Amino acid sequence: MVRLIDSHAHLEDIKDLKNSLQRASEAGVAAIIAVGSNHDSNRFVLEVSSRSWGDLKVYPALGVHPWEISRSQVEKAVAFIKEKVNRAVGIGEVGLDYWYREVRENPEMMAKQRSLFRTFLKIAKRHDKPVIIHSRGAWNDCLNLVIEEDVKDAVFHWFTGPDNTLQRLLDHGYYVSATPAAEYSREHRRVIQKTPIENLLLETDSPVNYRGFEAEPADIIRSLHAVAKLKGISIEAVAEETSENASSLFNIDI
Numbered sequence: 001m002v003r004l005i006d007s008h009a010h011l012e013d014i015k016d017l018k019n020s021l022q023r024a025s026e027a028g029v030a031a032i033i034a035v036g037s038n039h040d041s042n043r044f045v046l047e048v049s050s051r052s053w054g055d056l057k058v059y060p061a062l063g064v065h066p067w068e069i070s071r072s073q074v075e076k077a078v079a080f081i082k083e084k085v086n087r088a089v090g091i092g093e094v095g096l097d098y099w100y101r102e103v104r105e106n107p108e109m110m111a112k113q114r115s116l117f118r119t120f121l122k123i124a125k126r127h128d129k130p131v132i133i134h135s136r137g138a139w140n141d142c143l144n145l146v147i148e149e150d151v152k153d154a155v156f157h158w159f160t161g162p163d164n165t166l167q168r169l170l171d172h173g174y175y176v177s178a179t180p181a182a183e184y185s186r187e188h189r190r191v192i193q194k195t196p197i198e199n200l201l202l203e204t205d206s207p208v209n210y211r212g213f214e215a216e217p218a219d220i221i222r223s224l225h226a227v228a229k230l231k232g233i234s235i236e237a238v239a240e241e242t243s244e245n246a247s248s249l250f251n252i253d254i
């Protein structure tokens, strides 16, 4: 049976987590990276990863999502992350999002996002942790900051950025992760086709809604099948290679 790693899921937002993780385990998921988005979710991922889930392992990553930046508790979240960083397998979900006009037309907000992202990149660098990056609409700025801060390991999650940014991130040895949107999103499919399997991870970004269905970690099977089809590689080979990549990036055993 294949052993998969869902490298990006928001477990605090999943209904009926226990059964959902059971289904993931039955689908062949060996490990999940539970990403944090804000102070409460960071506390949650630490707690949920300390529980036993049978054969399935849950590993925590700590971060503040760029959408959360205008809410309160950002400083509290940063202090908490600095204190708990050794328990995390990565820093994320962090990054920049210029997709929405309110942000794009607000230079102050963009600067605020960059400054917080830089703080997280410095924490990752200091503690030698990989970074899980949200880069929508801000692909080039994200990559520039990661390179500037000399971060060694990073995954650009659900990447849909332009070819030249993709090529540069691959040249630096960074990863890209594929979601179930690989079934239909033109931009995401282009990225997966151009990314060598050595630089690919699988994920679900659960519980994101993909064209009418709310994802849970078991839906990583859809990411797996879509990637295998796009790249013309067997399902087994994609599973093996992407799990190996995730296990080496996050320094975890599966």
Ligand SMILES: [Zn+2]
Pocket: 008, 010, 035, 093, 205
């Ligand atoms: Zn996410």
